[in-house]
Amino acid sequence: MPKDHIAGETYPERIRMGLLSRTFTPELVDFVVDEAGAREERTKSLPARLMVYFVLTMWLFTGSGYGLVLRELVEHWPRRAAEGWRPARTGSLTEARQRLGPGPLRLLFDRVAGVSGSAATPGAFWCGLRLTSLDGSLFDVPASKANAAAYGRSANGHRPGPFPQVRLLALVECGTKAMIGAAFDSFAVGERTLARRLLVHLRAGMLLMADRGFPAFVLWQAATRTGAQLLWRCSDSFTLPVDRVLHDGTYLSHLNGPHGKRITVRVVEYTVTTSTLDESGVSEETSELFCLITTLLEPQAVPAAELAELYTSRWTSETIFKHIKIEQRGGRTATLRSNSPAMVEQELWAMLCVYQAIHHLTVETATHAQLPVSHISFKQTLAAARRSVGADFSPRQLAAKARDVQDDLAREAVKPRPGRAAPRATKRSTAGYRTVKPDEPATTRVIHTVGLRLFPEERRPAPPADTTSQRITPPGMPSPRRREMATAA
Template sequence: MPLHSLLDDTFTAADELNSVNKFKSFLDPEILEQAFEYSGVATVRRRRLPLDAVMWSVIGMSLFRNEPVWDIASKLDISLPGKNKLVAPSALVQARQRLGDEAVGRVFHMMAERTFQQEAFEQWCGLNLLAVDGVMFRAQDTQDNLTEFGCERNNHGDVVYPQIRMCSLMETSSHMLLASEFDSRQVGEMTLAQRLLSSVPDNSLTLFDKGYYSLGLLHKWRQKGEQTHWMLPARKDLQYSIKHQLNENDAIVVLKSTPQARNKFEDLPEMIEARLTSYQLDGKTYRVLSSMTDTLRYPYDDVVDVYTQRWEIEVGFREMKQGLHQAKLTLRSKKPEMVRQELWGLLLAYNLVRLVMLDAVKHTPDVAPTRLSFSLCMRQVVTFFISATIRSASKLPEHYEYLLETLRMLELPNKRPDRSYPRVVKGLPRKYPKKKNASQLN
């Protein structure tokens, strides 16, 4: 159900509702209750900072990245009435500890699953386009985080900031996150990708980076459900035999698995059929490997064009780091459980903004949700959340409709087809500044 309908149903009366009640239209109370019970944190005691208010404080840590953590609850006005209008910092710390990280992660997954079931996303050849990729986050330099997440070491053997590795599953036409898994930096992306299998929907095509080439993983992905296809760039040293040559640039091939892979994946057969497609772009030949062996349903021209959508997940990660977190590289929390809670809150905040952007373009089919400026839309959504604390509940649907009208005006200009973004390797940092020549000294 769209947010606008929920607002209409929720706020038909009662101007006395506080901000927690107003925000319930964005996070379904049923989802919150199920998540609290599932994680074992539900309680009948009514505190000044109830669990649903703490949930909004965790989300607010990403929406209000420049604000102190203890001030977010006061800014959103989500605490129940008490002697003092402001929330004590210690009260919020204790409230976050009561909530934990499992409940926030459960809310994220339940909300993402419901959104995917209710929204009509753009499809390719009858399939939803998904993408999988990994990203790293940096945690506070504390001994607990260092022990839990691990870190890299520089050339002198000195440790640097603890790092968390995340792997996410994203719907490319809307940038909505469907699932995410994260762990210490020692856990590889392949392992995290396997944990995403339970969230893969039927009738979907998942686009991988070439680093995810594993016949065991790809076979499990294809067997996960009905028409759960995959695609990734073919390695230069790919070993295969041609079963059927479709044309000079397209063939059905047979890939042979290794004994080591079959020991790791029990149901992995010795041979797997796949489709190897090659094409030329700017005089350079590219090859993609996929599970879409039905050439009638998935024509060559369509298969050649679709892999460019994989870069949408890179844009999504940039929106999270550059937009929500405003290029602040290090997370706030100093304890591992709170780090995980903060990351789940970041993903929830990102999906909430994306959900509002979906609502904004729902009745304008000519505008895709990814063509709206995420950073500008995020600022408007944050402003709406702040002003919701001082608006009457009965007027909130009207203000929400005005928010959607504002977002529709934030459309980005058309992409330049001739613009190039070549990948470059960053140079190593230098201990001393670069020496200037004589002409630069004058």
């Protein structure tokens, strides 16, 4: 047996999570257990460290019951029978989860969350600013009385939803899909409230993007005080008076606050026209108006066209929830396991921890293969992590296994594909969407065309004489005009 065990460990404490043990080391797990005050007073067959690994492994095998999850953890450990240890029953595992509580998993997420992109990471930085975004999603939890009282349900106007729901908001690094922070609460708690809890993670040198549900004076003011730059979309009903037209056709406006307070913002408007393609050519076109407000007020430093293009990277956060809900959780209709709010909280923190650990492996693979992180399949990385659970690796064997997995994932890298769109339709006629036609393709090719909505030239002031020197440029890189000259040469 490999000699990588900590002195004084009992058999259950020797169990690891395979590849994910590189993120969730025994030392780190012990630290968060002690910090949360969850250490058992006497030796048990289900000690706290094992239960942390068990709760995390639940998110690798979401379709398996407690007994099968535990079996995955211990299956390949040869000394199990020799030392007289037997897997616990479901009731014992439930009690051990309750003893552990949510604290260790919350602290564990705090330790593993954070940015991972560098200046060399594609899509991680723009003009020296680290790109981040906010996005939220709802998670169904079992319909116990305790969960219903704690979290509440959505409603469709006729009746309440079938399950209580937790609202989760994540702060994400766009270039790598790393989760910087997360907050969740009951369905009744709005995304703006959750966003206030995540502002502690913002720093100067970041650019935070957000969708239409976030703009409000109080939240905008609090976010700007962190030193981060902001680029948020506004809804059609949001009032933005024209205070001053800028020379590039965008304009300055303001947000109204209490007691006559105002905050100046720059407004960039544009339309995105989506052309759906079939075998005969363009079959349909739809247009959507976008209105962005930003703290980047100088048009000579930050052109409107670049901001319009930049905002598309915000959709990275939406793909994170696709990874979690579809690939990690097992489908859009799957619910969590836990019937009590404390265990729901424990389960959600574990979900986020496992996502971040899978992310660490994808970033390592991308760095090793010199590929963008988006080219490494989350689904295949998750499958590799599952296959490694329960293996008895020494540190050297674990490092070698990680290199082999990275090589395999790099060989199966996802190739960039042209734009596609899938209709919002369903085969279930009872749903609110239209029914899929029998001969309707699952997806169609699309082309997106962006058109800036600018003030006419006769209403614009004269531009500054020299705009190149005022352009925002990442540290250590030539100015945009010099880059263009170098490229042309």
